[in-house]
């Protein structure tokens with residue numbers, strides 16, 4: 875089974891962006907004039923402040939047939955499994971990614 879896009883850790887991404895932001899601010903502070911566009915820094919700061927979602931505790935949905943998390947929602951709000959193309963609105967919900975991985979340990 876191919877690796878799906880859901881495998882990246884949003885907490886880690888957020889942490890790395892925060893580090894980059896701090897580095898940008900430090901660079902500007904240490905120079906005679908702002909090297910990095912302060913407008914970009916402000917935008918990045920706003921995004922990081924707004925996105926406080928704890929992705930690790932968000933519920934996840936998977937296909938009941940192949941257990942894939944790779945689902946797409948069409949214009950009529952139907953959930954379709956991209957992996958097996960075998961299901962339409964046949965999904966099961968897990969309280970978090972950890973519940974899912976606990977139930978299907980081979981899905982890592």
Ligand SMILES: [Zn+2]
Nearest residue numbers: 937940955958
């Ligand atoms: Zn499926």
